[in-house]
Amino acid sequence: MRVFKSVWQHYTPTPEIAWLLEQFRQMLNDCIRIGLAENVTSLKSLSLKAYRQLSGYDLASYHKLCAISAATGILRNYWEAKRKNPCVREPYARRPRLTTCYGFKVRDGELSLPIHAREHIRISLNQHVQATINDFTVRSVTLTEGRLSLAYESEAQQVQPRGFIGIDRNLDNVTVAATDGTVQRHDLSEATRAKAMYLGVRTHFKRNDARIRREISGKYGQKQRDKVKQILHHASKSVVREAKSKQYGITMEKLTGIRKLYRRGNWQGRWYRGRMNSWSYAELQRQIEYKARWEGLPVIYVHPHGTSSRCSICGQKMKPEENRTLRCPSCGYVVDRDVNAARNILAAGTLRFGVVGLTSEAMVAEPASVRQSAKSMRGS
Numbered sequence: 044m045r046v047f048k049s050v051w052q053h054y055t056p057t058p059e060i061a062w063l064l065e066q067f068r069q070m071l072n073d074c075i076r077i078g079l080a081e082n083v084t085s086l087k088s089l090s091l092k093a094y095r096q097l098s099g100y101d102l103a104s105y106h107k108l109c110a111i112s113a114a115t116g117i118l119r120n121y122w123e124a125k126r127k128n129p130c131v132r133e134p135y136a137r138r139p140r141l142t143t144c145y146g147f148k149v150r151d152g153e154l155s156l157p158i159h160a161r162e163h164i165r166i167s168l169n170q171h172v173q174a175t176i177n178d179f180t181v182r183s184v185t186l187t188e189g190r191l192s193l194a195y196e197s198e199a200q201q202v203q204p205r206g207f208i209g210i211d212r213n214l215d216n217v218t219v220a221a222t223d224g225t226v227q228r229h230d231l232s233e234a235t236r237a238k239a240m241y242l243g244v245r246t247h248f249k250r251n252d253a254r255i256r257r258e259i260s261g262k263y264g265q266k267q268r269d270k271v272k273q274i275l276h277h278a279s280k281s282v283v284r285e286a287k288s289k290q291y292g293i294t295m296e297k298l299t300g301i302r303k304l305y306r307r308g309n310w311q312g313r314w315y316r317g318r319m320n321s322w323s324y325a326e327l328q329r330q331i332e333y334k335a336r337w338e339g340l341p342v343i344y345v346h347p348h349g350t351s352s353r354c355s356i357c358g359q360k361m362k363p364e365e366n367r368t369l370r371c372p373s374c375g376y377v378v379d380r381d382v383n384a385a386r387n388i389l390a391a392g393t394l395r396f397g398v399v400g401l402t403s404e405a406m407v408a409e410p411a412s413v414r415q416s417a418k419s420m421r422g423s
């Protein structure tokens with residue numbers, strides 16, 4: 044199975060690179076405009092309609108193909124979003140960003156990228172990037188104004204899972220329940236603080252100038268996202284390391300947009316808070332998924348229906364009690380609500396994978412140990 048990872052570094056764009064990025068941005072917007080006007084959904088029809096119109100750009104044809112392909116992806120997302128919400132804004136690329144999978148070379152610590160038909164630009168790669176990609180094949184390059192990112196490929200041996208872990212993400216933690224009955228919790232309150240700090244910075248800018256606000260939120264937004272990403276990397280790394288050591292597959296909830304956040308009763312505030320939050324939920328899943336695939340561990344998504352409200356022993360609706368616990372009126376089970384959710388996610392994934400015996404085995408040993416671990420976690 045082919046799997047991918049990526050690594051990035053800072054770089055200083057020369058005027059030539061800045062020009063390339065800006066040209067690419069304009070091409071991308073041309074393609075989007077054509078696609079919108081002609082209701083295009085497929086790469087083939089967008090190529091037919093747009094390629095000739097890009098002839099005015101003095102760029103290597105690789106970049107034209109990549110702009111068309113990127114526009115196709117953007118258009119597909121747009122049509123999909125529009126089906127659910129007819130007022131969704133039409134796509135338009137504001138920031139320069141170029142992704143290409145053709146024509147580049149990585150050699151002698153340098154990335155060489157075509158710019159015009161027979162002309163290349165070079166960017167030197169730092170030690171960390173060189174060491175990271177050393178044994179692998181680089182498949183794509185992404186450039187933004189100050190960052191260069193390389194996606195590299197490997198062949199992973201698919202692991203036949205001996206069990207699963209179920210992952211429940213909350214505002215302040217990730218709770219992981221495993222087939223062997225163990226529960227682990229990774230603290231994410233630092234990420235929440237980073238988000239809160241960012242929101243604090245933003246509220247100082249009350250000026251009613253949308254353009255200024257956008258720039259500010261962009262700059263601080265990037266810093267804040269980097270900080271949160273870094274915190275999530277620690278959590279996702281240790282989740283996947285644990286799963287790998289036990290040879291367990293991974294089960295997560297399918298994200299269903301912003302509703303999940305309301306359901307939890309968290310951050311009921313402003314729209315962008317919800318956006319921030321759902322971004323970090325998705326980011327954690329993205330990290331766990333690519334790290335797990337890299338190790339050959341299967342990753343399954345299950346529907347979140349009832350995971351936080353149903354008893355993980357008997358399936359009845361539970362009642363909330365103090366200290367984030369739930370009580371089941373039917374079987375009397377009292378459990379930390381995050382642990383209960385992680386158990387339900389684990390059970391759904393295990394059933395889906397067809398390892399039916401595993402769930403019931405794990406559940407026999409469950410109540411005492413879970414109650415214990417939930418209690419000790421609350422105490423900490």
Ligand SMILES: [Zn+2]
Pocket residue numbers: 354355356357358359371372373374375376
């Ligand atoms: Zn019950």
